[in-house]
Amino acid sequence: MPESVKFICLRCGHNFVADYTPKVVEERTCPKCGSNSVRRQKGKAAEKAAD
Amino acid sequence: MMDAGRHPRIELFTNSQVENVSGFVGNFNVTVRKKVRYVDEDACTACGECEVVCPVAVPDEYQEGFSSRKAIYIPFPQAVPSSYVLDMENCLGTNPIACGKCADACEKECIDYDAVDEVRELEVGAIVVATGMQPYDPTEMDEYGYTRFANVITSMEFERLICAGGPVEGHFIRPTDRKTPKSVAFIQCVGSRSLNRGVPYCSNICCMNTVKDTLLLHDHYPEMQNKVFYMDIRSFGKGFEDLYRRSKEAGVQYIRGLPGDIEEDPKTKNLYLTVENTLNGGVERHEVDMVVLAVGLVPRTDSEQIRQMLTLSQTSDGFVMEAHPKLQPVDAPTKGVYFAGCVESPKDIKDSVTQAGAAAARANILLNDREVRIEAITSIIHEEECNYCGRCVRVCPFHAITPANKKQGVFPKVVEAACSGCGTCAAECVTDCIDMRHFEDAQYYAQIEAILAEDPMQKIVAFACNWCSYAGGDNAGTSRLQYPANVRLIRTMCSGRVDEDFILHAFRKGAPMVLVSGCHFSDCHYIDAVTWTQQRVEKIWDKLEKKGIRPERLQLEWISAAEGQKFAKVMRELEKLRQAVTEEEVAFTVDLLIREQKPTPKRRTNRDTLALLN
Numbered sequence: 220m221p222e223s224v225k226f227i228c229l230r231c232g233h234n235f236v237a238d239y240t241p242k243v244v245e246e247r248t249c250p251k252c253g254s255n256s257v258r259r260q261k262g263k264a265a266e267k268a269a270d
Numbered sequence: 271m272m273d274a275g276r277h278p279r280i281e282l283f284t285n286s287q288v289e290n291v292s293g294f295v296g297n298f299n300v301t302v303r304k305k306v307r308y309v310d311e312d313a314c315t316a317c318g319e320c321e322v323v324c325p326v327a328v329p330d331e332y333q334e335g336f337s338s339r340k341a342i343y344i345p346f347p348q349a350v351p352s353s354y355v356l357d358m359e360n361c362l363g364t365n366p367i368a369c370g371k372c373a374d375a376c377e378k379e380c381i382d383y384d385a386v387d388e389v390r391e392l393e394v395g396a397i398v399v400a401t402g403m404q405p406y407d408p409t410e411m412d413e414y415g416y417t418r419f420a421n422v423i424t425s426m427e428f429e430r431l432i433c434a435g436g437p438v439e440g441h442f443i444r445p446t447d448r449k450t451p452k453s454v455a456f457i458q459c460v461g462s463r464s465l466n467r468g469v470p471y472c473s474n475i476c477c478m479n480t481v482k483d484t485l486l487l488h489d490h491y492p493e494m495q496n497k498v499f500y501m502d503i504r505s506f507g508k509g510f511e512d513l514y515r516r517s518k519e520a521g522v523q524y525i526r527g528l529p530g531d532i533e534e535d536p537k538t539k540n541l542y543l544t545v546e547n548t549l550n551g552g553v554e555r556h557e558v559d560m561v562v563l564a565v566g567l568v569p570r571t572d573s574e575q576i577r578q579m580l581t582l583s584q585t586s587d588g589f590v591m592e593a594h595p596k597l598q599p600v601d602a603p604t605k606g607v608y609f610a611g612c613v614e615s616p617k618d619i620k621d622s623v624t625q626a627g628a629a630a631a632r633a634n635i636l637l638n639d640r641e642v643r644i645e646a647i648t649s650i651i652h653e654e655e656c657n658y659c660g661r662c663v664r665v666c667p668f669h670a671i672t673p674a675n676k677k678q679g680v681f682p683k684v685v686e687a688a689c690s691g692c693g694t695c696a697a698e699c700v701t702d703c704i705d706m707r708h709f710e711d712a713q714y715y716a717q718i719e720a721i722l723a724e725d726p727m728q729k730i731v732a733f734a735c736n737w738c739s740y741a742g743g744d745n746a747g748t749s750r751l752q753y754p755a756n757v758r759l760i761r762t763m764c765s766g767r768v769d770e771d772f773i774l775h776a777f778r779k780g781a782p783m784v785l786v787s788g789c790h791f792s793d794c795h796y797i798d799a800v801t802w803t804q805q806r807v808e809k810i811w812d813k814l815e816k817k818g819i820r821p822e823r824l825q826l827e828w829i830s831a832a833e834g835q836k837f838a839k840v841m842r843e844l845e846k847l848r849q850a851v852t853e854e855e856v857a858f859t860v861d862l863l864i865r866e867q868k869p870t871p872k873r874r875t876n877r878d879t880l881a882l883l884n
Contacts, residue, residue, distance in 0.1 A: 229811070229821055229822045229824075229825065230822075230825065230843060230847070244798075244801040244804055244805060245791070246790060246791040246792075246804075246828060252843075254825075254827065254840075254843070255826050255827045255828050256822075256825045256826045256827065258808065258811050258821065259808070
């Protein structure tokens with residue numbers, strides 16, 4: 220089941236939430252700049268982004 | 271079908287399922303389960319005595335449920351072989367009560383309730399995949415009332431009703447009162463060209479199928495009023511525009527707009543369609559006796575199994591992907607496998623026949639050559655450094671590496687005929703014991719060092735895959751698009767070849783920015799190699815962050831060959847990022863990575879590789 224996960228674009232720095240299914244590798248795109256350098260935020264980084 | 275069934279050199283497996291495929295081009299081993307028919311197909315004369323006495327009646331799938339069939343039946347009139355088959359799920363012959371009437375009625379004694387499936391092992395040189403598609407189920411489009419209103423049918427159901435061999439022998443009637451309708455509405459693009467429900471693509475055949483249906487109705491019932499609700503009529507193809515014109519001349523009313531709602535009169539069972547006519551902007555209400563939904567074509571729900579067995583890749587819409595859309599339109603990325611028909615994309619009969627002919631010719635060329643010219647770029651395993659981890663076997667998109675067995679001292683082996691040279695195994699190998707012919711590690715290190723030998727702070731190192739990103743760069747160049755001149759491209763056959771060590775080596779040599787770029791997932795020429803690229807880059811981002819290096823300095827981008835604009839835009843954006851990288855952080859990175867550098871891996875050269883081969 221997909222879960223909502225925080226991502227950060229390493230091109231423009233945009234933080235966003237998108238569906239993420241563990242073990243499913245999908246092409247991801249930043250909704251702001253269109254870059255594919257999109258990194259899933261884990262642990263403290265995700266908490267920091269939430270703040 | 272009958273010609274194929276009679277051909278002395280064609281063995282036809284009907285009612286059968288492919289269970290496993292192994293091997294490689296020219297040497298495939300296929301396991302086929304020939305499902306039991308319970309009727310000896312050679313002895314059966316299709317006299318029909320068994321069907322007459324069978325007491326079971328179930329909906330006939332071939333007639334879309336408009337009529338019934340018996341538990342022992344011939345699936346459709348032209349079925350090959352022309353022999354009965356017993357549907358054991360519905361048969362009373364063995365369970366729960368013994369019926370046995372068909373066996374008693376069969377003079378040839380060809381019914382055997384105890385028969386079992388037969389499993390056959392075949393050795394074949396080439397495989398043609400022609401598993402077709404399935405029509406879209408419009409039940410979810412509730413506004414059209416399919417399954418709520420009996421007089422709303424699909425185009426497939428229409429075909430059965432209008433067919434002379436159908437349940438009503440071609441006398442077109444509406445289901446509620448079994449009378450010939452006075453007016454029929456066709457609604458186009460049901461499930462097609464929709465981003466919300468159904469599929470986003472055009473299903474190709476529905477427009478001309480509807481035009482044909484309207485002419486059929488006009489020929490059979492000249493007084494009948496036919497209306498077609500459409501977005502666009504796509505009548506490209508030989509003779510199709512003429513057919514469309516004939517339909518309009520025959521009085522078929524074409525209304526540009528798709529109904530937003532269908533209501534049913536509870537008494538008459540007539541249907542009311544509310545539609546915005548986009549040609550005049552008015553909202554119209556049309557009363558008709560029947561509605562036919564021109565449903566789109568979607569990939570088969572069970573296509574995943576065959577896709578996995580043959581290591582085929584699929585496009586974003588779920589159909590299988592060809593090796594090259596223009597130059598190898600019937601070839602699969604897996605060598606020796608070809609496509610025919612709607613398994614590759616929705617297409618009409620003419621296109622399916624054309625593609626099937628091409629696939630047969632391609633297979634014929636392969637088989638007649640009696641030898642296969644394989645890819646020169648293949649991987650080599652240096653066994654002395656292998657630790658039997660088996661990662662190369664797991665990541666190979668083509669299943670071209672045979673498994674290792676540490677206990678028996680069996681190293682993984684590359685089946686060169688199956689290897690397509692993506693290099694994912696080489697990049698993922700933890701002991702660096704795999705190399706690629708013509709794209710060796712030593713060559714990459716040499717390129718990186720040459721690029722960064724002078725003024726590295728000004729350079730951007732970009733790994734670009736041969737098929738898409740590198741071609742995207744070409745596209746940008748030939749389109750005269752401007753992008754920073756300090757980008758240095760390193761060509762790889764696939765982005766899956768970009769080893770973590772290459773990226774770290776570039777940073778170690780002072781690169782401020784590194785880009786890994788490849789094909790979009792749906793365009794990957796090596797099935798799913800690109801997914802390994804993404805996973806690897808994500809891991810490297812984590813590692814860089816742990817080391818105190820900004821992960822932003824490693825960028826990832828999917829650029830297709832047609833996206834010259836995107837290529838130039840990405841390079842301009844990278845240049846902006848590069849300008850933000852300070853000399854201090856590059857110095858810190860270089861110092862850190864030099865300190866952490868493992869003993870220099872042996873730089874193999876072409877000479878080493880040749881020595882290994884000899």
